[in-house]
Amino acid sequence: MTTKTQQPIPWKTTIIASSSLQNHDVVRSLSRQQHRIRFSDSVESGAFIFPSSGTAFLVVYLDELPENITETGLFENIKTFTQVHRNSFLLLCAPFIGKRELDILSDIQQRFFGSNLKVLPVRNNVDIIKGMLTISKVTSKPHVDSIRDRLSMARAHIIERSPVWKMLKDVKLG
Template identity: 85%
Template sequence: MTTDTQQPIPWKTTIIASSSLQSHDVIRSLNGQQHRIRFSDSVECGVFIFPLSGTAFLVVWLDELPENVNETGLFEKIKNFIKVHRNSFLLLCAPFNGKRELDILSDIQQRFFGSNLRILPVRNNGDIIKGMLTIAKATSKPHVDSIQDRLSLARAHIIERSPVWKMLRDVKLG
């Protein structure tokens, strides 16, 4: 959607966040973009929920974890997170230029392979916000309907104009 001057209309939504995140920089940035933030003690630490899109994000800052990740309960926390949230995303925040970060990412991928968890490595708070908002916007109404309509139009256009499809239609008629 755009205005008369072709400026995009800012997207604003309601976000339910863990009460433990109240003073975090991510919350300040989301508030600055005028999203409505609701805090809940019943939401697990580090979790953001976007009710209109049905998505939930668990943010894990790898630099805050001790050397032995198995002792932190991280894997149990992720397991509980994906039990509760059907459309779940894990945002791993780290520079990802060291062996430790890549090993943790690999361990998580192996343990949760085949589950409904999607893993998104991010480097900083800006990436966290951008990743969450992009996914939440693309999966919320009416944006998801608009995206589906555009994909249908693109598909129809490809079928209508493609020489391969034209050849297949000709073969079928002949």
């Protein structure tokens, strides 16, 4: 949506965050963007929930994990997170991607293959915020309806103008 001067109206939403994140830089940045932050002790540590879109994000900083990640309970936390949240995203934050980071990413993808978990590697807090807000915005009403309508119109336009579709129609009629 735009105003008369064609500037986009900023999107603001309510976010439920783990109480463990009260003094976190990501929370401060989201608050500065005028999103409403609600803290809850019942939300997994490191998690953000966007009720308007039904998405949940679990942020894991790889540089804070010990060498042997199986001892941290990370996989159990992720499993619980995916069982609680139907539309779940894991944001793996690493300032650079080296062998260790790729091994952890690979382990997580293998363990949760076929689940509802989507894994997104990010480099910093700016990427975390951008990723969460982009995904949440496009999956919330009315944005999801608008995107669905535009995709439907694009599909109709392609079918209407495509020489391949015209040829298939001619073959079907003949």
